[in-house]
Amino acid sequence: SQQGEEDPQALSIQEGENATMNCSYKTSINNLQWYRQNSGRGLVHLILIRSNEREKHSGRLRVTLDTSKKSSSLLITASRAADTASYFCATDKEEAGTALIFGKGTTLSVSS
């Protein structure tokens, strides 16, 4: 079964609003990563947060990690139409030599 589960499955907002999506996972991790996928394209890495970090920022992105609850959130501030995409969390298990496991994703639609 998949490690991560994003919530909500779909999110529709207006330009300028903030978008928050959540990810829950099952096992202990080394780090958690967020990726973005535009329609019909491959995935692009957005941000990585390590298990000993609680919050990280990158431009308009803010990621939090709560290892006690096994959950993470991605906040996109001041959304733009160009942010319309699917967003996936991916977890890196604690033991070495494993592959990233992805959740089912959140589809974000930003209308102007």
Added chain:
Amino acid sequence: NAGVTQTPKFQVLKTGQSMTLQCAQDMNHEYMSWYRQDPGMGLRLIHYSVGAGITDQGEVPNGYNVSRSTTEDFPLRLLSAAPSQTSVYFCASRDRATYNEQFFGPGTRLTVL
């Protein structure tokens, strides 16, 4: 650098046919993975490799084989295609260190009739 390349971009097969999806990377990454993406299912891990000569199964390995004879290449073989294997396939690679981002290829869209 070309990054992660995949061929072909599109493929149509008939049930029972076999084929190989090609994946190559020029970043000298030791970790490589294959995923399939189906509507509403996110990305599911098929097989992965942590170095030349080493492969392991992911979440959905049945019906697929892989080999890793070189660091650069990681082909995915469909042994006897089935309609359930209709999907978009992504190859990805990353550095050996476990804390790095993963780079994805553009994908192969496969239809099995």
